[in-house]
Amino acid sequence: MTEMWSQEYWAHKGDVKLYMFRKRLGAPKPGEAPKPVFFLVHGSSFSGPTGFDLHVPGKPDYSFMEKFAEYGYDVWTLDHEGYGRSDSTDGNSPVAEGVKDLKAGMEIVARETGQNRIAVYGSSSGALRAALFAEAHPGHVERLILDAFVYTGEGSPTLRERAKKMDIWTAGNMRAVDRPFFLSIFTRDRPGTCEPGVGEALADLELSICNRVPTGTYVDMCSKLPVNDPTKVKCPVLIVRGEHDGIATEEDLLDYFTKLPTRDKQFIIIPGMAHVSHLGVNRARFWHVLKNFLEMPPRVDDIKD
Amino acid sequence: MSEKIVKMPVDPGDIVGEEHWAKKGNVELFLWRRYSPRARAASPDKGVLFLVHGSSFSARTAYDLDVPGHGDYSLMKTFAGLGFDVWTMDHEGYGKSSRTDGFSYIEDGVEDLKAAAPVVEEVTGQKSFAFFGSSSGALRAGAFANACPERVSRLAMAALVWTGKGSPTLRKRAEKIAEWQSSNRRVADEASYQAIFTRDVVGLTIPELPAAAAAAEMANGGGSVPNGTYIDMCINLPVVDPTKIQCPAMIYRGDHDGIATDEDLMGFFTALPNKDKQLVMMSGQAHNTTIGINRQRFWHVLNGFLTMPPRIDGTDL
Numbered sequence: 001m002t003e004m005w006s007q008e009y010w011a012h013k014g015d016v017k018l019y020m021f022r023k024r025l026g027a028p029k030p031g032e033a034p035k036p037v038f039f040l041v042h043g044s045s046f047s048g049p050t051g052f053d054l055h056v057p058g059k060p061d062y063s064f065m066e067k068f069a070e071y072g073y074d075v076w077t078l079d080h081e082g083y084g085r086s087d088s089t090d091g092n093s094p095v096a097e098g099v100k101d102l103k104a105g106m107e108i109v110a111r112e113t114g115q116n117r118i119a120v121y122g123s124s125s126g127a128l129r130a131a132l133f134a135e136a137h138p139g140h141v142e143r144l145i146l147d148a149f150v151y152t153g154e155g156s157p158t159l160r161e162r163a164k165k166m167d168i169w170t171a172g173n174m175r176a177v178d179r180p181f182f183l184s185i186f187t188r189d190r191p192g193t194c195e196p197g198v199g200e201a202l203a204d205l206e207l208s209i210c211n212r213v214p215t216g217t218y219v220d221m222c223s224k225l226p227v228n229d230p231t232k233v234k235c236p237v238l239i240v241r242g243e244h245d246g247i248a249t250e251e252d253l254l255d256y257f258t259k260l261p262t263r264d265k266q267f268i269i270i271p272g273m274a275h276v277s278h279l280g281v282n283r284a285r286f287w288h289v290l291k292n293f294l295e296m297p298p299r300v301d302d303i304k305d
Numbered sequence: 306m307s308e309k310i311v312k313m314p315v316d317p318g319d320i321v322g323e324e325h326w327a328k329k330g331n332v333e334l335f336l337w338r339r340y341s342p343r344a345r346a347a348s349p350d351k352g353v354l355f356l357v358h359g360s361s362f363s364a365r366t367a368y369d370l371d372v373p374g375h376g377d378y379s380l381m382k383t384f385a386g387l388g389f390d391v392w393t394m395d396h397e398g399y400g401k402s403s404r405t406d407g408f409s410y411i412e413d414g415v416e417d418l419k420a421a422a423p424v425v426e427e428v429t430g431q432k433s434f435a436f437f438g439s440s441s442g443a444l445r446a447g448a449f450a451n452a453c454p455e456r457v458s459r460l461a462m463a464a465l466v467w468t469g470k471g472s473p474t475l476r477k478r479a480e481k482i483a484e485w486q487s488s489n490r491r492v493a494d495e496a497s498y499q500a501i502f503t504r505d506v507v508g509l510t511i512p513e514l515p516a517a518a519a520a521a522e523m524a525n526g527g528g529s530v531p532n533g534t535y536i537d538m539c540i541n542l543p544v545v546d547p548t549k550i551q552c553p554a555m556i557y558r559g560d561h562d563g564i565a566t567d568e569d570l571m572g573f574f575t576a577l578p579n580k581d582k583q584l585v586m587m588s589g590q591a592h593n594t595t596i597g598i599n600r601q602r603f604w605h606v607l608n609g610f611l612t613m614p615p616r617i618d619g620t621d622l
Contacts (some may be wrong), residue, residue, distance in 0.1 A: 192618060221537040243580040252572060263560035263588040271580040272618045283616040292609035300309035301598045303508045305560075 002026040002112045004066055011078065013102040018101055019085035020108055021049045023065040024074045035074040037115050038294065040064060041102065043124030043215040045177060045185060046206045047084025048077030054279065056201040067287055074113060078105040082174065082214035094216030095227045098129035099136050101287050106140050121145040121293055124247060124275065125217035128227055135232035145238045150248035151256035153225040157246040158188070163222040165261045167218035170219060174212040189274035190244035198279050230256045230288060236264035238293040240286065242273030263305065266293060308511060310376040311601045315386040317343040325428065329420040335401035336394045336421055337364055339381040341491055348388030353431050354611065356380060356393040357439030360534040361493055361501060363400025364393035366521040367439070370596060375511055380595050383604055392427055394421050398531035408489045408533030411544045414445035415452050422456050435459040435611055440564060441534035447545035454551045461610055463557040463594050467573040468564035469542040472505065474563040479539040485532040495519035495528045505561040505591035509598050547573045553581035555610040557603065559590025583610060
């Protein structure tokens, strides 16, 4: 059986060093057929490997990266500026800055894999980053998955609550995070959609790396939406939504979905799921939906759309 | 046009076909079953998949078609190969089922499905099934899910129309409403199939398909089909109430399908009360997704919907 293989990298955005992490089955070998690259973009409150490569004591199958590595993908993630192991600056790492991070990360992916066009997934504000990256660099994004996404924010229960603290989010470029905050992410929408112990494991890991995260994406989501233009996304798109996710209304997401010009698009709601889909009790359904989207057979007709 | 041959994902080599019959009063209804003992043994959790045909083909023309030399066309064999117990039926007035004086409206199709369900249950031991319907078959399947929710575990609908508002195909079809109403049947031949396959766009079905479909339809007892679903789609929509569909549902829409507008289908999707729902829009597809050149993309999506892992939490979440 092929062993799980991982590697750290550093991307450079000017003087800012950005931490990257990669997992796949087996080390790359010269001359082998390339595995398809799947790039995971993190959200506002925890870094890439913490969210996407989490191991929960006594509970199997929480690593998103390992699951898709097992499916045959070359899985990458990146800590955005100010998060995890990446450099912190005076900036607050808003969504637009995340696009520059991804551009820098893409150069490393291309250098290491030879692939310049990849599948990209983003969760929460990571979905905003990923979509904006697809708008700005359509040549790099083969397929786009937006999870826990929000478009205009109209009617969002989560953003209504978050906006009450705008003075805190705008007072500095960083905000403190602690164990109660991490646990609240898993219970704010619907207790029971995540197993006990998951929030604790995530808090343990993230707090061992840092106890502050940038405020930029919170400011964007509370006061600057929409930051995305669906009409500029060219590739096939999957919007996946947890039934209980309070970050957006269905109407808001369907409005975005409707405006996407591609005719290869899917809107999938998964019940029993809240904001952090990939760490929920029903993550197997979430993986199933993503895998099916990523593995869509190619068209065999000659019609040019 | 270069044709790329599409093969079914899994061919276990032992797919069988069985004929069964249901009775709706005096009307004899033909049922057709395909399954692979090997694939069933390997995937015992995959249950019955019941395919509901549309307005212009009987069941085996729509879902068990052979087009020799052009790859695999049978949706029944494809999903039998994947491990499902696949059933379909000829609705009243179609194929081998009884021809009557009736028009075989959508509501008649619901009665047909009510008659078929106990037969399937008796043979398979299963009480509820996954349903797939295309075009007016989607309307029949949706209306059946309204009427008998306990029989429908999952519902996939392709080439669906809800209200019909803004539909280019139905606007055109309604120009002949007097003709559809003047007789209970219309001719179904190669020319009519040619028109169906090319009305949205040319190039998404092979040129040989109309002749193959017409030959299959004649072999299945056809040559003409009832007008009821055409009449329903022109003047009686909506005939399905999305708010009464209780099971997980998927709506699959081909980008060139003129039977409905995006807005119409989005309205239907939004009204579905079960939050286990999917709206899939696909390029390279017209009205007849199941026998189009890109049918393997449809197979992929349908299989994904049917094989969704079960929820492991309680429904009280």
